[in-house]
Amino acid sequence: MTSETLVLSIILFGIGATGFVVRRNAIIVLMSVELMLNAANLAFIDFSRQHMDYTGHIYVFMIMTVAAAEAAVALAIVVQIFRARRVVNLDEINLMKG
Amino acid sequence: MIQAIFFYIFAGIAVTMALMVVSAKNPMRSALALTGCLLSVACIFALQSAHLMAILQVLVYAGAIMVFILFVLMLLNLSPQELGERRVTVRRVAGAYLIGAVGTILMLRVTKHLWAPSSTLDPDFGTVKEVGTILYTKYLLPFEMVSLLLLAAIIGAVVLTRKEKGDGQ
Numbered sequence: 001m002t003s004e005t006l007v008l009s010i011i012l013f014g015i016g017a018t019g020f021v022v023r024r025n026a027i028i029v030l031m032s033v034e035l036m037l038n039a040a041n042l043a044f045i046d047f048s049r050q051h052m053d054y055t056g057h058i059y060v061f062m063i064m065t066v067a068a069a070e071a072a073v074a075l076a077i078v079v080q081i082f083r084a085r086r087v088v089n090l091d092e093i094n095l096m097k098g
Numbered sequence: 099m100i101q102a103i104f105f106y107i108f109a110g111i112a113v114t115m116a117l118m119v120v121s122a123k124n125p126m127r128s129a130l131a132l133t134g135c136l137l138s139v140a141c142i143f144a145l146q147s148a149h150l151m152a153i154l155q156v157l158v159y160a161g162a163i164m165v166f167i168l169f170v171l172m173l174l175n176l177s178p179q180e181l182g183e184r185r186v187t188v189r190r191v192a193g194a195y196l197i198g199a200v201g202t203i204l205m206l207r208v209t210k211h212l213w214a215p216s217s218t219l220d221p222d223f224g225t226v227k228e229v230g231t232i233l234y235t236k237y238l239l240p241f242e243m244v245s246l247l248l249l250a251a252i253i254g255a256v257v258l259t260r261k262e263k264g265d266g267q
Contacts (some may be wrong), residue, residue, distance in 0.1 A: 014201035019120035021193035069251030075256035
């Protein structure tokens, strides 16, 4: 069952990466990032199980905290941009483009 | 045997939900699909005998983060024309193909080692007691630094969303 978990992790990561590249809605892009982090967690859990080592679990714990912090800050930025310019489409947020 | 059946059920749910996250036009629908995906991944964590991580996945991801995302989605209350995006562009097709190629290469590398013999499992592996003991002894410093990270994120989010004085809003 371990290799199947890795394959599932790759599939989920691929779907998340596709969403990150393809979608332009800022919140859906954020959710794609969460999907990719989750796929990485799955791989860590699987390797941890294979090697009977808890380091993978600790990594998953850290990744979850980073994901929570990242979601908080990113959503705050999205809310501020929406307040100022009424857009969530990432292609239209181009004020800093040279 | 029964574990394998459950694994395939939850894996199928997770992949379907993940596809819905990426393909749904309405962000609300994709947020709910992401919740389902995270919950089924939590079930797979439990099948991999990572019990504490499965509980944390439900509490932190499916609970806190998804409630936060749904809250912001409802706060923004996007209208259909604000949601509108161009459907198919060259970049999208190219990006999808690139990801597909990378995924296939990774898959080929992994499936070479398919059906690797799994070692016998200690029944205590992954319980709250075991992981907690490691977390509070060997990894105490990183654990404390994580709390600093969360504090920084809280302060950052509050400062970012604060309204300026005399903003008129």
